[in-house]
Amino acid sequence: LRAASQNPWNRYKRFGPASLARLAHIKALQAIGFSLAEIHALLVRDAGQHPCAELPATLAEKITRIDEQVTALLAVKALLQSVAQSCDTRCEDRDGLPGCFPASTGSRCC
Template sequence: MRIGEAAAAADMTTKALRFYEQQGLLPSVHRCPNGYRDYPPETVARLEFIRRSKVAGLTLAEIREILQVRDAGQAPCTHVAAQLAQQLTRLDQQIAELTALRASVADYHQIAAQGDPAQCDAEQICSYL
């Protein structure tokens, strides 16, 4: 199938397909005599896997590693479980950092909302921050 057909089947753009090919996430594809890419049907499943992996927050490098395990003929289940465990740890850390940031911003906002601009110290850019 041509690139446009593969992109439409995977609900992606042709630009994304070319990018994934350049990044080594898709194997080199056969080219027709006219130079068009001719993707095999299994490309769609691979692209859908890439999309699901990105939704889960995996990096392209992590996705590439999983695909390499599969391409070597092995089931990547253990590797995927480890990647997802690392992703959960990263997400928990980001959530903790965002929770702390939100608390700080809420404190600043409360002070600013109760402030009086007439009392502003001209020597400071803004006394609320």
């Protein structure tokens, strides 16, 4: 953002319309998953560069990461649905744990 002027009476900062519009743009980018560092990299127009030069590649990377997260979450959902289908009120005890949970989910703790 641009430096704000300060009201001498109450020391509140006053931002002009351009700064407020820029802040709204920053907040919109944050809302769709951009970090402040990524936003800073996009806001290079003040340095004389085109602000959209690297945007397509950045968006493609973000979409790929989201697709990976969706795939992982769908796998967790499928496992939970499987456990939910096998669990009922007659769920057996297996070493102090509900027997309807799989013995291993593919990850190891140690």
